[in-house]
Amino acid sequence: MRRLPLQALRLAALLLVGAGSPLAHAHAATPVYGYEVVRTYPHDPNAFTEGLFLRDGFLYESTGLQGASSIRKIVLETGSVENERQISSQYFGEGIVDWKDKLIELTWKDQIGFVYGIDDFETRGEFAYQGEGWALTRDDKRLIMSDGTSRLRFIDPETLKETGGVTVTDEGRPVDQLNELEWVKGEILANIWQTDRIARIDPATGKVKGWIDLTGLLPPEERARADVLNGIAYDAKADKLIVTGKLWPRLYEIRLVAPKR
Numbered sequence: 511m512r513r514l515p516l517q518a519l520r521l522a523a524l525l526l527v528g529a530g531s532p533l534a535h536a537h538a539a540t541p542v543y544g545y546e547v548v549r550t551y552p553h554d555p556n557a558f559t560e561g562l563f564l565r566d567g568f569l570y571e572s573t574g575l576q577g578a579s580s581i582r583k584i585v586l587e588t589g590s591v592e593n594e595r596q597i598s599s600q601y602f603g604e605g606i607v608d609w610k611d612k613l614i615e616l617t618w619k620d621q622i623g624f625v626y627g628i629d630d631f632e633t634r635g636e637f638a639y640q641g642e643g644w645a646l647t648r649d650d651k652r653l654i655m656s657d658g659t660s661r662l663r664f665i666d667p668e669t670l671k672e673t674g675g676v677t678v679t680d681e682g683r684p685v686d687q688l689n690e691l692e693w694v695k696g697e698i699l700a701n702i703w704q705t706d707r708i709a710r711i712d713p714a715t716g717k718v719k720g721w722i723d724l725t726g727l728l729p730p731e732e733r734a735r736a737d738v739l740n741g742i743a744y745d746a747k748a749d750k751l752i753v754t755g756k757l758w759p760r761l762y763e764i765r766l767v768a769p770k771r
Contacts, residue, residue: 546765550760558574558756569585601622603616604616616646639655655691660684679717692742740755
């Protein structure tokens, strides 16, 4: 379900926003934000992006696909790779997050995660979890994990054990397919797989406070060889929000545009 032919993905996206989908009801009372592009940065068009975050001015990215998964430290402005580690070919790499001097990674279906040193990408340990692993982000006290359902899990960053969670809803309806995550100004931002929308989620209640509609961000002529929108990174010091997608040729720094009243 993480790698389908593009035509199948687009058909699935149309079905997803049909009458029975929570996204179909997003216009009812939940505000929908637009965007302005502030700046673009180069992105490896062969990177099947799974996880993304900014730290100390560098971009950290994990890529997926069986036999082609990796974690990378990248110079944002140039796209040059400062450090890279290939993941064992038996694993489909998924989301990543930093915690102190560590980088923590999920895998898709193997129910195993890995801990690396963030400076050298050397293995420091492993941990187990139930179900699928999709994405990770964090606040100051805990890790937050998605697994493709409507539930976000809370993880103790030291023990890597699940401590609780919250179900994400929009107008009372569960919102599933929660994918790549980012903590931004007290909210959880979540890509919704197979769509061009990002949910702004209240971490205390799971309620969607708003939607970000990124339709048209990647030009149509480039969407033909690219895959879905996936990847959110935020630099709190610079108040810089960056998004990208799987196999996209660039990253976009964006500014949100408030809904018209």
